[in-house]
Amino acid sequence: MKYSRSSDDTAFSIDMLDELLEEDIPEDSSKFAALEEVFDPEKDLLEIERLLEEAEYEELKNQAESPTRRVDPIYSPSTSEEKPAVANAATNSPSTIPALGESATMHNKLELKTLPDHLEYAFLEEGNQKPVIIASDLSKTEKEELVRYPVQPGSTECGYYMLRFMKEIVEEGIEELVKDNIGDGKVEYTTADIDEIREEWSTFVTGFIYR
Numbered sequence: 001m002k003y004s005r006s007s008d009d010t011a012f013s014i015d016m017l018d019e020l021l022e023e024d025i026p027e028d029s030s031k032f033a034a035l036e037e038v039f040d041p042e043k044d045l046l047e048i049e050r051l052l053e054e055a056e057y058e059e060l061k062n063q064a065e066s067p068t069r070r071v072d073p074i075y076s077p078s079t080s081e082e083k084p085a086v087a088n089a090a091t092n093s094p095s096t097i098p099a100l101g102e103s104a105t106m107h108n109k110l111e112l113k114t115l116p117d118h119l120e121y122a123f124l125e126e127g128n129q130k131p132v133i134i135a136s137d138l139s140k141t142e143k144e145e146l147v148r149y150p151v152q153p154g155s156t157e158c159g160y161y162m163l164r165f166m167k168e169i170v171e172e173g174i175e176e177l178v179k180d181n182i183g184d185g186k187v188e189y190t191t192a193d194i195d196e197i198r199e200e201w202s203t204f205v206t207g208f209i210y211r
Helices: 017-024 030-038 041-065 079-092 100-111 140-147 164-183 191-206
Strands: 011-013 119-125 129-135
Touching (some): 164 191
Antiparallel strands (some): 119 129
16 A cells, blocks of 8 residues: 555555456466457457358359340330331221210110109100100000100100100099099089199109109
């Protein structure tokens, strides 16, 4: 132990490391030399680099020795060759765009409502144009007669007009209504009321198409 030069009662430093090392470290220092040789970081890094280089070399060698497949050149037609090919394809392929008349016909078919079994559609023009509703149990002659029936004034192109059998249906309903009215002994409907009912029923029958 060393004491301070200026003050005898103050400790300056303690030098005990050398004595402790001399006691613990054996005299044979060859063991420490062997340990230093085993744990050599620089030598280990060099060994790792050598192993990586060998692995990379083996991989490149295997790739070079593996059989390669020959790729045929890709043919790309010139612009002058593409134009005739496109023209031929357009000429030979069927057109998927319907004509104007066909489009209108298809549109009309899709808009028709589904009818009950006792009714069906008849068409006043070719191409399923101007549809009207007729009874499905009519004979062929009766159906042709209904289709040839003259169009009433004020009718539209969609077939909103009365055919003969439609008028008969409305009039039969009016007759039943009048009979019920008279049979009860009560006059509930005037002539004007009957005419109004007839007009409403006629509109309902003829307006069933194109809802």
